[in-house]
Amino acid sequence: MAGTGKAHLRPAGEALLRVEDLVVEFRIGRTGLKVNAVSGISFDVLPGETLGIVGESGCGKSTTGRAVMQLPRATSGSVVFDGRELTTLDKEEMREVRTKVQMIFQDPISSLNPRRKVRDIVMEPLLIWKRGSKQEQGEAVDKVLEEVGIDPQRAAESLPHQFSGGQCQRISIARSLVLEPQLIICDEPVSALDVSVQAQVINLLEDLKKAHGLTLIFIAHDLAVVKNISDRVAVMYLGKICEIGPSEGLYGRPAHPYTKVLLDSIPIPDPDVETRKVAVEGEPPSPVNPPSGCRFNPRCPNASDRCRTEEPIMREIDPGHFVACHHPLFGGEAPVTVRSA
Amino acid sequence: MSVVANNAGDEAAVARKKLGFGFWLCVGWLGLMLFVAVFTPLLPLKSPTANFLDSSQGRPPYAPSWKHWFGTDKDARDVFSRTLHGARISLTVGFSAITAGFLIGGTVGVISGYFRGWIDRVSSFVFVVLLSFPSLVLAILLTSLIERSLLTVSLVLGLLSIAPVGRLARAATLQYSDREFVLAARQIGAKDRHIIIKEILPNVAIPMSSLALLGMAVAVVAEGGLSFLGLSVEKGITWGGLIQLGSDASKTLEKAPWISFFPILMLFLTVLSLNFAGDRLRTFFDVKEMTL
Amino acid sequence: MNSSTPDRNEFEPLIETVNLKTHFRTPRGVARAVDGVSIQIRRGQSIGVVGESGSGKTVLSRSIMGLLPRNGVIREGSVRYGGEEIGNRTPKQMRSIWGREMAMIFQDPMTSLNPVMKVGRQVTESLRLHLGMSSSEAMAVAEKIFRDVRIPEPTRRLNQYPHELSGGMRQRVMIAIALACGPNMLFADEPTTALDVTVQAQILDLLAEQIRDRNMSMLLVTHNLGVVAGYTDEIAVMYGGKVVERAPTKTLFQNVKMPYTEALLQSIPRLNQPSHSRLAMIPGRPPDLVDPPAGCRFASRCAYVRELCRHEEPPLVQAETPDHTFACHFPVGSPEYHERRVELTRASGTTAGVS
Ligand SMILES: Nc1ncnc2c1ncn2[C@@H]1O[C@H](COP(=O)(O)OP(=O)(O)OP(=O)(O)O)[C@@H](O)[C@H]1O
Ligand SMILES: Nc1ncnc2c1ncn2[C@@H]1O[C@H](COP(=O)(O)OP(=O)(O)OP(=O)(O)O)[C@@H](O)[C@H]1O
Ligand code: SF4
Ligand code: SF4
Ligand SMILES: [Mg+2]
Ligand SMILES: [Mg+2]
Numbered sequence: 001m002a003g004t005g006k007a008h009l010r011p012a013g014e015a016l017l018r019v020e021d022l023v024v025e026f027r028i029g030r031t032g033l034k035v036n037a038v039s040g041i042s043f044d045v046l047p048g049e050t051l052g053i054v055g056e057s058g059c060g061k062s063t064t065g066r067a068v069m070q071l072p073r074a075t076s077g078s079v080v081f082d083g084r085e086l087t088t089l090d091k092e093e094m095r096e097v098r099t100k101v102q103m104i105f106q107d108p109i110s111s112l113n114p115r116r117k118v119r120d121i122v123m124e125p126l127l128i129w130k131r132g133s134k135q136e137q138g139e140a141v142d143k144v145l146e147e148v149g150i151d152p153q154r155a156a157e158s159l160p161h162q163f164s165g166g167q168c169q170r171i172s173i174a175r176s177l178v179l180e181p182q183l184i185i186c187d188e189p190v191s192a193l194d195v196s197v198q199a200q201v202i203n204l205l206e207d208l209k210k211a212h213g214l215t216l217i218f219i220a221h222d223l224a225v226v227k228n229i230s231d232r233v234a235v236m237y238l239g240k241i242c243e244i245g246p247s248e249g250l251y252g253r254p255a256h257p258y259t260k261v262l263l264d265s266i267p268i269p270d271p272d273v274e275t276r277k278v279a280v281e282g283e284p285p286s287p288v289n290p291p292s293g294c295r296f297n298p299r300c301p302n303a304s305d306r307c308r309t310e311e312p313i314m315r316e317i318d319p320g321h322f323v324a325c326h327h328p329l330f331g332g333e334a335p336v337t338v339r340s341a
Numbered sequence: 342m343s344v345v346a347n348n349a350g351d352e353a354a355v356a357r358k359k360l361g362f363g364f365w366l367c368v369g370w371l372g373l374m375l376f377v378a379v380f381t382p383l384l385p386l387k388s389p390t391a392n393f394l395d396s397s398q399g400r401p402p403y404a405p406s407w408k409h410w411f412g413t414d415k416d417a418r419d420v421f422s423r424t425l426h427g428a429r430i431s432l433t434v435g436f437s438a439i440t441a442g443f444l445i446g447g448t449v450g451v452i453s454g455y456f457r458g459w460i461d462r463v464s465s466f467v468f469v470v471l472l473s474f475p476s477l478v479l480a481i482l483l484t485s486l487i488e489r490s491l492l493t494v495s496l497v498l499g500l501l502s503i504a505p506v507g508r509l510a511r512a513a514t515l516q517y518s519d520r521e522f523v524l525a526a527r528q529i530g531a532k533d534r535h536i537i538i539k540e541i542l543p544n545v546a547i548p549m550s551s552l553a554l555l556g557m558a559v560a561v562v563a564e565g566g567l568s569f570l571g572l573s574v575e576k577g578i579t580w581g582g583l584i585q586l587g588s589d590a591s592k593t594l595e596k597a598p599w600i601s602f603f604p605i606l607m608l609f610l611t612v613l614s615l616n617f618a619g620d621r622l623r624t625f626f627d628v629k630e631m632t633l
Numbered sequence: 634m635n636s637s638t639p640d641r642n643e644f645e646p647l648i649e650t651v652n653l654k655t656h657f658r659t660p661r662g663v664a665r666a667v668d669g670v671s672i673q674i675r676r677g678q679s680i681g682v683v684g685e686s687g688s689g690k691t692v693l694s695r696s697i698m699g700l701l702p703r704n705g706v707i708r709e710g711s712v713r714y715g716g717e718e719i720g721n722r723t724p725k726q727m728r729s730i731w732g733r734e735m736a737m738i739f740q741d742p743m744t745s746l747n748p749v750m751k752v753g754r755q756v757t758e759s760l761r762l763h764l765g766m767s768s769s770e771a772m773a774v775a776e777k778i779f780r781d782v783r784i785p786e787p788t789r790r791l792n793q794y795p796h797e798l799s800g801g802m803r804q805r806v807m808i809a810i811a812l813a814c815g816p817n818m819l820f821a822d823e824p825t826t827a828l829d830v831t832v833q834a835q836i837l838d839l840l841a842e843q844i845r846d847r848n849m850s851m852l853l854v855t856h857n858l859g860v861v862a863g864y865t866d867e868i869a870v871m872y873g874g875k876v877v878e879r880a881p882t883k884t885l886f887q888n889v890k891m892p893y894t895e896a897l898l899q900s901i902p903r904l905n906q907p908s909h910s911r912l913a914m915i916p917g918r919p920p921d922l923v924d925p926p927a928g929c930r931f932a933s934r935c936a937y938v939r940e941l942c943r944h945e946e947p948p949l950v951q952a953e954t955p956d957h958t959f960a961c962h963f964p965v966g967s968p969e970y971h972e973r974r975v976e977l978t979r980a981s982g983t984t985a986g987v988s
Pocket of ligand 2: 657658666685689690
């Protein structure tokens with residue numbers, strides 16, 4: 001299957017994480033059908049960078065994040081982290097790599113074991129990896145709890161349900177930090193939170209990133225949140241990356257018709273901005289049977305015959321700004337290429 | 342209409358739940374029974390097998406009196422002493438049956454719920470097969486074929502509890518192993534064994550422990566049923582056997598109701614306590630998991 | 634369509650609550666979920682209710698509609714619909730109002746549709762019940778409504794079950810059910826929270842269009858300030874069971890008075906801000922509804938709090954802008970507000986909490 005190209009990847013040596021042609025398929029029962037959750041995407045993250053991934057529900061954002069962690073393993077493709085190919089590692093080797101890549105999940109409550117004391121939850125990674133003496137472990141845990149703004153004393157006595165959603169998310173963050181990872185994949189960490197609390201968690205992530213020199217992948221469907229936290233943003237649609245670029249450039253001047261649609265759909269918290277008419281008709285098609293050619297073609301206002309047969313390839317239209325579209329909103333028509341399907 | 346969502350805001354809303362007086366009453370009763378079951382041989386009781394014929398009272402059975410608190414049966418044996426001795430076998434059978442059921446069924450259930458795949462398919466098939474036998478008939482069949490010692494009767498009843506226990510354990514495990522905290526544990530590098538013991542078991546154990554009490558109640562009743570049919574531990578004194586003795590003919594039941602009444606009362610109170618305590622325990626440990 | 638409401642006066646509010654209170658008995662004590670709310674909704678007006686989780690938005694809309702649990706509820710105050718007191722009616726008496734006069738759309742379209750009934754029947758049911766239509770008449774009306782809410786292939790969809798439809802389609806069906814009997818008042822409790830942005834925009838536009846075409850009033854509950862900005866005439870901000878500020882949408886965004894509203898507005902990341910700009914945040918958490926603090930309920934989290942706030946509850950007062958009320962001792966723009974603001978800016982070089 002033709003991917004959407006890799007023109008946007010930076011030199012392999014520079015990236016902390018480099019994902020190429022990642023494909024994840026799920027079989028549906030015994031029907032012989034399969035869900036094409038992720039269909040050949042490539043991206044990379046430089047050390048210290050924050051990559052945002054946006055897209056509608058079901059476009060494969062979480063699947064991508066989990067495939068990086070090899071939970072579950074991808075159907076095909078390569079994931080290189082810190083110079084190591086992860087897809088071929090055995091279970092034991094992968095276990096070790098996981099200490100350097102951590103994940104935070106959307107539902108703050110369900111990601112904490114309801115029957116264990118919060119401090120024990122945060123301590124767990126250290127116990128598993130037998131890091132330091134008992135006392136050192138205790139100190140490390142208290143330090144990281146303080147850092148995320150949770151009282152260690154209270155954490156030692158309380159179960160997760162005695163904390164609010166925002167606090168539970170802080171606890172999840174503390175757990176992922178305690179092993180001092182290099183990369184944290186945040187899968188919609190603020191989607192379940194109130195705006196006021198959301199701001200607290202985003203600010204916290206920014207602070208921690210600076211303090212610990214972290215690299216982040218930030219998955220969300222709220223475009224404004226992603227813009228705020230990311231250096232670079234990738235827009236996904238139905239298992240493919242449509243557009244990737246620096247956040248200012250991508251939001252300021254979207255090139256892919258889908259990115260434009262997404263931006264136009266956001267309700268703006270300002271009554272003076274004229275509410276536009278519906279930005280796009282219809283809903284995303286099923287990933288079981290995705291459209292041929294460009295996957296966005298059934299809903300795209302610019303779609304042509306070419307879009308229905310030929311898959312667009314990633315190309316640069318501005319420095320660092322890449323788009324996979326035959327007829328982008330700027331940057332000119334895609335050159336006709338002769339490719340094998 | 343959908344229920345109004347709970348809120349994350351009120352952390353203090355987790356009022357300290359109480360188990361309540363009823364629960365402790367039940368526990369007290371069960372403790373007493375346990376004590377009796379363990380220490381019957383040491384208690385200053387009348388011999389359960391001796392015949393206390395009393396020519397002044399005519400032919401046994403004798404009604405309850407100061408001498409025989411629960412009366413005597415028609416062989417003039419002391420019902421009080423026999424009832425307490427009965428506790429020994431009934432409770433032992435109930436307890437060991439459910440322990441066996443939990444060790445085997447619980448382990449298989451948790452393992453197949455966690456790993457799924459072929460293990461799950463095989464064990465689910467076995468559970469279904471086990472469940473489709475009418476359990477009492479199976480118990481009768483087995484016990485009538487074998488030598489009925491304390492051990493074998495317990496094992497037969499234990500066998501019957503494997504499938505229901507296993508299914509519940511599997512369902513609970515399935516539910517929890519999809520939770521993100523299990524994924525979170527996996528991604529900090531925890532091994533499967535560690536995840537099962539530390540993350541899954543504490544969550545599965547609570548609903549299971551209340552099931553254990555309820556299951557024990559069922560086993561005690563089932564043992565009663567078996568011994569009523571004369572199919573429980575041979576030569577042993579059990580509640581079921583005592584009840585059967587007291588109601589073998591309708592005349593006995595009419596003329597000397599106490600022979601079966603007291604064992605029935607004990608059985609009833611014990612089963613009631615087990616059920617009630619199990620139920621309270623479940624609601625007590627039901628961690629309030631708030632929705633956002 | 635149907636308008637059996639006494640439409641006496643154009644200017645008389647369609648819905649009016651006076652000091653409405655809804656308290657719940659809980660194991661910890663009485664939770665004051667809605668604690669003295671007085672609002673008016675005129676015919677054709679759409680009002681947005683915003684606030685953090687647990688501020689009482691859902692309970693408020695359900696209290697007006699009379700959809701509260703049977704047990705453990707303490708209700709007080711009055712609810713008038715078209716001038717008639719309905720606050721003390723029993724569910725049985727309310728039944729003639731539900732569906733025909735007032736309808737509600739819930740957040741989760743999956744759990745609020747009956748999974749084992751074809752969606753067509755779920756629409757025709759209320760038509761037949763309330764308007765006494767025959768089944769073929771009702772089917773025809775249902776098809777028309779499906780077309781109105783832009784469900785493609787309405788005839789085929791009528792015969793489908795909820796699980797055969799996508800989330801957006803299900804929400805359209807919910808709207809169709811709510812609109813079926815031509816109510817005058819629509820309660821929409823976070824109707825788009827479970828949906829994707831592109832679908833959310835479609836559904837909100839659809840709602841706005843139907844409200845306009847049918848001259849309905851709407852109470853839109855949401856925590857998304859972007860949604861209220863574009864789709865409501867007026868906004869009521871709730872905090873700890875009370876309405877703390879209320880104003881026409883434009884006024885509120887331009888001339889916010891209550892520090893809580895201001896903080897709420899500042900905490901949302903905006904597309905026109907550069908990346909990595911520091912977000913303003915509200916420290917702490919909403920008040921305990923069982924034992925609310927004396928004085929202003931926002932005091933423990935407010936950057937402008939003074940001694941007075943902790944003792945004396947600020948009353949709802951009129952702002953200089955028309956139709957604008959708020960409850961605060963030291964509102965945005967007051968001398969005390971400015972004074973504190975200068976202090977805050979000086980204290981922290983990085984202006985956290987103040988933009
Ligand atoms: N374990 C699974 N088995 C089968 N299909 C799956 C599985 N996990 C995900 N999918 C499907 O893969 C597709 C992508 O799912 P994914 O969860 O990655 O989407 P997402 O972009 O994270 O969406 P959301 O915003 O809703 O979280 C969806 O169609 C989903 O139904
Ligand atoms: N039936 C009930 N019994 C007890 N308390 C209740 C009940 N229903 C709601 N509450 C409480 O009333 C308060 C207000 O709840 P409500 O659902 O109105 O909040 P909301 O503003 O709609 O929040 P959200 O944004 O989370 O939907 C909450 O603290 C809630 O726990
Ligand atoms: S390739 Fe064609 S269909 Fe796809 S987004 Fe571009 S113009 Fe639209
Ligand atoms: S009354 Fe005082 S505490 Fe309350 S919002 Fe106004 S300034 Fe803040
Ligand atoms: Mg996801
Ligand atoms: Mg609500």
